[in-house]
Amino acid sequence: MNRQSQPVKLIGIAGPSCSGKTELARWLSARTGARVLNLDHYYLDLSHLPMEVREKTNFDEPHIVDHDAILEHARALASGQPIHAPHYSFETHSRTPGDDIIQPGTCVIMEGLFALYWPELRDLLSLKLYVEAPEAVCLERRLYRDIRERARTPESVKWQFETSVLPGARTFIYPCQDFADLSLSGTDPIERSGERVLEFLATNE
Known part of the structure; x- marks a missing residue:
């Protein structure tokens, strides 16, 4: 059997x-061998814009993501074809040189804010997962991450969270929970959530 005819499960x-989301994706990857495709790296390249404009861009609406590329790559992976996943810098809000070759194997995990947003993408997913957490917890984690990993100030993180992250989540992300096959708490121990997913997969083969 050639690679193109092998069934590939896509988990969103x-x-x-x-x-x-990322912690769950990594946990599942470590235990199943599935590759992880981070959909955050499909943000549109803003290198043609002044930095002050890039920094004021709303990154919490679906139109700022390259939906066509995500869908093209998802279809390729589902058919067993490798893809060249892009790299994105969250410090400069631009694509960076190089890519990651994702060999699909039997399963690929697609993780990101909008993984369940587009109907065409949902139709390709074998399993749809949604991870929820209280807004205060999300803000605390975002402060920790963005200050250390994305060169942001606490003030800028809080401003972005209040002006775009929360409104975007309430408008575009929270409703996606209705499409999930399984909803998980992001404050539960990762082992508990991960085992729930593995059990779900085992009973829905």
């Missing part, structure tokens, strides 16, 4: 910013 993990 959605949820608000810093709810615990």
Whole structure:
């Protein structure tokens, strides 16, 4: 059997910013061998804009993500074809040189804010997961991450959270929970959430 004819399961993990999506994706990857495709790296390249404009861009609305590229890559992975996933810098809000070759194997985890947002993408997913967490917890985690990893100030993180992250989550992300096959708490121990997913997969083969 050639690679193109092998069935590939796509698992989508959605949820608000810093709810615990990435931690769950990594946990599942470590135990199943599935590759992880981070949909955050499909943000549109803003290198043609002045930095002050980039910094004021709303990154919590679906139109700022390259939906066409995500869908093209998801279809390729589902058919067993490798893809070249882009790299994105959250410090400069631009694409960076190089890419990651994702070989699909039997399963690929697609993780990101909008993983369950587009109907065309949902139709390709074998399992749809949603990770939720209280807004206060998400803000605390986002402060920790963005200050250390994305060169942000506490003031800028809080301003962005109040002006775009929360409104975007309430408008575009929270409703996606209705499409999930399984909803998980991002404040539960990761082992508990991960085992729930593995049990769900085992009983829905």
